[in-house]
Amino acid sequence: MSQNPDTLVQLQGVSKRFGSVVALDDLDIDIKAGEFVTFLGPSGCGKSTTLRILGGFEKPDTGRVILDGEDVTRLPPNKRKVNMVFQDYALFPHMSVAQNIDFGLELKGMSVSQIEARRQEVMSFLELDEFGSRYPDQLSGGQRQRVALARALAPDPALLLLDEPLGALDAKLRSQVQQELKAIQRRTNTTFFFVTHDQDEALTMSDRIVVMNGGKVEQDGTPEDLYLRPASRFVAEFIGETNLLNGHCLGMEGDEVVIDWLGTPVRARAGGLQPIKGSKVTCSLRLEKLGCVPSRSGSEMGIPAHIANKVFMGSRTAVTVSVDAAPEVLLRAYVDAEMAIGSVGDAVQIDWDSANLALLRQ
Amino acid sequence: MTGKTRILMSLIYAAFVVYVFVPLSMMVVMGFKDSKFIGFPIKSWTLDWYGRVFQDTEVMSVFGYSVLIAIGSTLVSLLIGTWIAVLLAGRKFFGRALIFSLTILPAVVPGIISAIAFRIYARLLGIEPGMMAVIWAHAVHNVPFVVLVIVARLSTMPTNYIEAARDLGADPLVAFTRVTLPYLRPAMIGAGIFCLLLSFDDFVRSYFLGGYQPTLPVLIFSKLRSGMSPEINAISTIVIVLTAVLGVWAERSMRRMNGASR
Numbered sequence: 245m246s247q248n249p250d251t252l253v254q255l256q257g258v259s260k261r262f263g264s265v266v267a268l269d270d271l272d273i274d275i276k277a278g279e280f281v282t283f284l285g286p287s288g289c290g291k292s293t294t295l296r297i298l299g300g301f302e303k304p305d306t307g308r309v310i311l312d313g314e315d316v317t318r319l320p321p322n323k324r325k326v327n328m329v330f331q332d333y334a335l336f337p338h339m340s341v342a343q344n345i346d347f348g349l350e351l352k353g354m355s356v357s358q359i360e361a362r363r364q365e366v367m368s369f370l371e372l373d374e375f376g377s378r379y380p381d382q383l384s385g386g387q388r389q390r391v392a393l394a395r396a397l398a399p400d401p402a403l404l405l406l407d408e409p410l411g412a413l414d415a416k417l418r419s420q421v422q423q424e425l426k427a428i429q430r431r432t433n434t435t436f437f438f439v440t441h442d443q444d445e446a447l448t449m450s451d452r453i454v455v456m457n458g459g460k461v462e463q464d465g466t467p468e469d470l471y472l473r474p475a476s477r478f479v480a481e482f483i484g485e486t487n488l489l490n491g492h493c494l495g496m497e498g499d500e501v502v503i504d505w506l507g508t509p510v511r512a513r514a515g516g517l518q519p520i521k522g523s524k525v526t527c528s529l530r531l532e533k534l535g536c537v538p539s540r541s542g543s544e545m546g547i548p549a550h551i552a553n554k555v556f557m558g559s560r561t562a563v564t565v566s567v568d569a570a571p572e573v574l575l576r577a578y579v580d581a582e583m584a585i586g587s588v589g590d591a592v593q594i595d596w597d598s599a600n601l602a603l604l605r606q
Numbered sequence: 607m608t609g610k611t612r613i614l615m616s617l618i619y620a621a622f623v624v625y626v627f628v629p630l631s632m633m634v635v636m637g638f639k640d641s642k643f644i645g646f647p648i649k650s651w652t653l654d655w656y657g658r659v660f661q662d663t664e665v666m667s668v669f670g671y672s673v674l675i676a677i678g679s680t681l682v683s684l685l686i687g688t689w690i691a692v693l694l695a696g697r698k699f700f701g702r703a704l705i706f707s708l709t710i711l712p713a714v715v716p717g718i719i720s721a722i723a724f725r726i727y728a729r730l731l732g733i734e735p736g737m738m739a740v741i742w743a744h745a746v747h748n749v750p751f752v753v754l755v756i757v758a759r760l761s762t763m764p765t766n767y768i769e770a771a772r773d774l775g776a777d778p779l780v781a782f783t784r785v786t787l788p789y790l791r792p793a794m795i796g797a798g799i800f801c802l803l804l805s806f807d808d809f810v811r812s813y814f815l816g817g818y819q820p821t822l823p824v825l826i827f828s829k830l831r832s833g834m835s836p837e838i839n840a841i842s843t844i845v846i847v848l849t850a851v852l853g854v855w856a857e858r859s860m861r862r863m864n865g866a867s868r
Contacts, residue, residue, distance in 0.1 A: 301769055321772040334770035338788040347784075351775035399774065 252277040252435050253298065253403060258307030260293050260459075267293040268304070269459040275403075275437065280429050282438040284446040285456035286482070291439045294456075295405050298437060299328050312402055322351070327401040329409045333392035335380040341391050342367075342376040348399040362398055370394045370428070386417050393425075397432060406438045410445060422448050443483045447471065455479050472530070473515055476605040480528035487529045487575045489601065493519040501603050503527065506569040508547060511598035517605060526604045533600035534577035536563055538584065539591040546595035549575070551588050556581065565592055630846065637839030644834055655840040665825065665841060672822040675737060675812075676805040679744035683801045684794055686745065687752025692786070694753070695760040713750035717810035720747065725814045735817035743811040748801040755800075759793035760786075792859055799856030803849055 253275040260268040268290045275281050283291035296302040297309060300321035309317045316324055327348065335344050342363060349359040367373055370390045380388055389409060396404055406425075410418045426449045429436045440446055446453050447467045455462040455470065455478070463475040474480035477488065491505035501514040503525055512527045519525050539548065552574060553564040560578045563585060567573045575594065579585050586592065636644050640652035659665055690709055694702060712720065724743045725735075733739050767789065771781035812821040820828060822845070829838055
C-alpha cells in the first residue's frame, strides 16, 4: 500500500449499513495532515457515520481505516489518537472545567505537573483561564463550546473530529466562532474533520469540502471549486443558489461544451465531462454570475427577456426574468441595488461569461 | 375552576390533612402527659417518658440493631439494584422484559406472603433466623425501588457522556466509575434513604425472620401486649421525627437530581 507521507487518514472502501439503510457506500477518502476537511450534506447522507467510524464508535462492515500508517479499523475509541467535539459538547456535568480538561490527560498517564502545565496552556489558548473552577451548567453556550474544544485538544490528538459543534449556538455567535475555529485550527496545525449540514459553515472554514449524498461522495474539492464549479446538480442546488439551464449537447470545443439552449447556442465549461452529442444536459449558473441589463433598442447583446419579479434585498436586488424564447423558463439574477433595472414587465438583456456556466454530471 | 369548586377542593384537602395528622398528633401529645393513662383531660405535662426511653437499655440496643439492619440491607440493595439497573438500561436483549418484571415483583408481593416464603426458604437453605436473614429479606424487598429509581436516572443520561469518556481514553470500566456512577449519585442517595426507611419501618419480615432478637417495630409490638404505655408514644414520636427528617431530605435530593446534575 503506497502512501503519500502527508496523508494522515485513509478510508479504504468503507461501507456501513444499518439494517436495510446504506449509510456509507464504498467510501474512499484520504485526508492530509493539517487539513481542515468538512463533510457536508443533508441528514442521512453518511457524514456522521464517517465521523463515528473515524472516532471508533462504529465499525465499518467492509473496508479499512488507516490512521498515521496504522490500521485502526477494529480499535476502540480509547485506543485511538482521535478526539471529538460532540454535537451538544457532552461535558461531564459533575466535573469542573479544569477536571473536564484533565480527564483525557490523566488517562494518558501524564504526571500531575504535566497535566497542570498542559491544562493551563490549553485554557489560556482558548481564553478560558478564569473558568477553571466553574461547572458546565454555569457557562454560556459559547463558553461550553470552547471547553469542549479545549478538552478534545488537550491530549494533542492527531485528528480532531467535530460533530456539528456550532449547531447549538445562536446565529451571531456562530459566525464569530467560525472565525475562531479556523484560527485555532491554523495555530494548532491539528487536522480537523468537521461535519455539518450548514453550507455557510463549510464554505467559510474549510480547506476542503466533501459533499456527501446517500452514502456517496458527490464532490470533493476546495470551497471555491464547489461553489463556482459544482460537479453535479445536487452540489449546485445544495450549496448556494443557482439557475439550472437545460439543453441539448451540440458538441465539444476544447474544454467547453456547446449547448442548444432554447434555440440559442451557448457555451459552458465542461469540467472534464464529455456528454454525447444530442444528449440532454444541465448547466448551473450562479445568481450573481447572471448579468442583467435594461434593453436598449437595436442592442444585439445577450438574450432578450422580461422582468417577472423584483425583490429589493438591501445590498442587492433579486430579479426574476422570463426568457422571451420560452416564457415559462424563469432565471434569477442579483443586480446592484442602485441600478435602474426597470420594473416588472420591462424588457431586459441577459448574458454571462461561459466560464461561469458549469456543466453538471447527470 | 370556579370559586366554588376551588373552595370545595380546599375543604376536602383540609379534611384529608386533619384525618391523617390528628391521630399522629394525638400520639405525640400523649407522650408528654404526666399520667400512665392515655386519654383526655391532660392535667400536667412531663418529659419523663422520654427520659425512660433513653434509659431503657433494651429500647436503645434494639434501636441500634434496627439501624444496623437498615444500613446493611440498604447497602446490599444499592449494590444489587444498581447492577441490575445498569444491565437493564443497556441495549435491548432477549428476556429483558422478563428480568425487569421479576426484579419488580418483590415490591408488590404482600409482605406476609413473602415473609412466610422467606421463612420456609431460609430453613431449606439452613439460614438461621436472625440478623442476616432479616437483612437478606429486606434487601430483596428493597431492590425493586433502587432499580426503578436508577433506571429512571440512567434514562436521562445522554449516551454521549460515555462516548466522550471513551473518546478521551477511558476503557468501559473507567467510564462507568468516573462518569456513570457520579451521574447516578443523587439517585443512589435518594434510593438509599428510601431503603433505610423501608427497612427500619418493616414489621412483617423482621417478625418472621428475626428469631429472638427483635427490631424496633417488633419490640413496640411486643410491648403493646403488656399494655399501652406513654413510653411507646415517646418512642414513636422519636421515630416519626427521625424518619420525617430523613424522608424530607431524600425527597429533596431526588428532586434536585432532576434539576442540576451535580
